[in-house]
Amino acid sequence: MNHLRLPLHRAIVVVGILSALLRVDQILAQQPSADATNLKLIQQLANHKKVQSAFTIIDALEPQTLRDHIYLAEIPAPPFKETVRAAAYKKLLEEAGADDVSIDSVGNVLAWRKGTIGKKTIALDAHLDTVFPEGTDVTVKHRGDTLLAPGICDDTRGLAVVLTILRALEKAQIETKENLLIIGSVVEEGAGDLRGVKALFRNPAIKIDSWISVDGGGGSIGDIVNAGTGSIRYKVIVRGPGGHSWASFGLGNPHHLLARAVHYFDEAANVYTASGLKTSYNVGRIGGGTSVNSIPFESWMEVDMRSEDPQRLNEINEIFLKSVEHARVEYNAQTQSKSPALTVDVQRIGYRPSGTTPADQPLVKQSLAAAAHFGAPLSLHFESTNSNIPISLGIPAVTLNLGGQGGNPHALSEWWVNDRGAEGIKMILLVVLAQAGM
Ligand SMILES: [Zn+2]
Incomplete structure (x- = not known):
């Protein structure tokens, strides 16, 4: 019996069913989950005494994080015009205890926190600029718990998150094995064409081994960007x-x-x-x-x-x-x-440039595990962010969520509310520690 010899119309039906099954398979294969090894690693980190203390500090710092967030949001920062906000951010990073803070030739703020071994450098980035032109009213308005201002999510919240992570590392006296390079990057938005991050990777004095951007418009902390459009x-x-x-x-x-x-x-x-x-x-x-x-x-x-x-x-x-x-x-x-x-x-x-940090790369697995640790639903995404550049160079990179809830990025009605925002900060801290070791 030759079961392959089907009438044409039946053959088409079979091919249709097979390809539909294949599509379902592909979709299932794309549904990410956290693996046991990295869940265990994240669990161990989260149980560490010093990390527990950092978590308590992050909770206690909530009012400070909010103050930093509002303070930075009210400094206008159109692409190519981030100088004033950069200077303010530099000062905050210095006060928070970074080892060495400088501004590079294109205006990126670079803050080093040296590791005990320091063979590798883990970059933790948020971008300084917003899409809004000069003259936009960036006063932060409060409606109940909700903060309203152009750029309040994207990416001013990211700047505040990174700053709080540095404060928590310092106050909890956590020493990482590898170096941390905290970056307030310029020109992520608009026609700037990722000028800030491109300049960083052209700088021969800096070698970055993995890259974490904190960026987006609010949402689940399990939404992980591992690929660049x-x-x-x-x-x-x-x-x-x-x-x-x-x-x-x-x-x-x-x-x-x-x-x-x-x-x-x-x-x-x-x-x-x-x-x-x-x-x-x-x-x-x-x-x-x-x-x-x-x-x-x-x-x-x-x-x-x-x-x-x-x-x-x-x-x-x-x-x-x-x-x-x-x-x-x-x-x-x-x-x-x-x-x-x-x-x-x-x-x-x-x-x-576009590309993907493979889902089996440790940075992606650790990010998924850290989000799963807080019970967040997991998904992997394509997006156009600063991570595009390291990804295109073959350097593992992810863009992680800001924490809290937000909406209307790039619109004058942009908003953010501190709904479990501290959880987002803790999650990123865990990923940083998984990468940098302690
Ligand atoms: Zn952004």
């Missing part, structure tokens, strides 16, 4: 002589060429993104031209492409570049008898 951004500018729409008719029209490029890109990218790991593309802004009866001398657009997978990010990038080039060649060939060729200037204005 990569992005590539372009500004494309098409230029030509420009002229009167009637008198100079026939001259190359930059808008027409640009529109053709968008059409070819959308057509091909739509097919490409219809299957496979999530990959996105977006023409976000378009501009140029002077009046309805003028052939524009310039036409421009800004484009954003993202993917969870580095290979797919490269592939959609190729599709984009080919589409623009195709439009340029084709359009200029069409108008060549009447017009000088239009020029196309393709400027890459952003690049965040």
